[in-house]
Amino acid sequence: MKRQFQAASLASCLALGLSATAQAQDTTLDVVTDPSFVPFEMMDQDSGEMVGFDMDIIAEVAERAGFDYNLRTMDFNGIIPAIQTGNVDIAIAGVTITDERAEIVDFSDPYYDSGLRLLVNANDDSIQSVEDLEGKKVGTKIGSTSYDFLQESLGDSADITPYPGSSDMYMALLGGSVDAVFYDAPNVGYFSQTQGEGRTKVVGPLYEGQQYGIVLVKGSDWVEPVNEALSTMKEDGTYDEIHSKWFGSPSGE
Secondary structure: OEEOOOOOOHHHHHHHOHHHHHHHHHOEEEEEEOOEEOOOEEEOOOOOOEEOHHHHHHHHHHHHHOOEEEEEEOOHHHHHHHHHOOOOOEEOOOOEOOHHHHOOEEEOOOOEEEEEEEEEEOOOOOOOOHHHHOOOEEEEEOOOHHHHHHHHHHHHHOEEEEEOOHHHHHHHHHHOOOOEEEEEHHHHHHHHHOOOOOOEEEEEEEEEEEEEOOEEEOOOOOHHHHHHHHHHHHHOOHHHHHHHHHHOOOOOO
């Protein structure tokens, strides 16, 4: 998928000629996302294109910041290394802003407030909190802050299995391979209300209030334009429209 760069005006493009073409090519960035973090990014089976909250956000940001982009997908655990090494320019994949990550990549201003939640089978009343996972099998996602949280909170007292994709850990729960899933709240909630409806339930409190940011190469010149785009989207109501499309009205607004 490739968003088309919108030139300032037809007249200016004609005046610049070939140099304008070269400049437009210079503003084509490589953007990467995780193909399985619904409803932020997921493959539309009918069109064969990536859709979701993040996909609408990056499309609008690109238009306002003035860059075209090529979209690629990869497993979540490869995203930060890909940005760090400069193999891609930008990532948007529900990436939590952390101090550790901010040492090796740049983040935009936060664009989504999140946290971590527990998902269990609908008939399981034995698990109500992370503490109840001791001696249990719990699934999460490789490279995620939820995996880090479980390791710090439980260590060897629980059987923690990191899966490459979110669908893998949910299928493990439904199939009985794990007793619970611990992962980002919006993704957990979305699964519980869709494929997991009637078979799973969300339990316990919201752990670790988190914020998602767009990820850029350290020192990228695009941080300021991306932040300006996000700011104007919130000011003119475009962000609220996108949020309502996927989640309903933004809470607290």
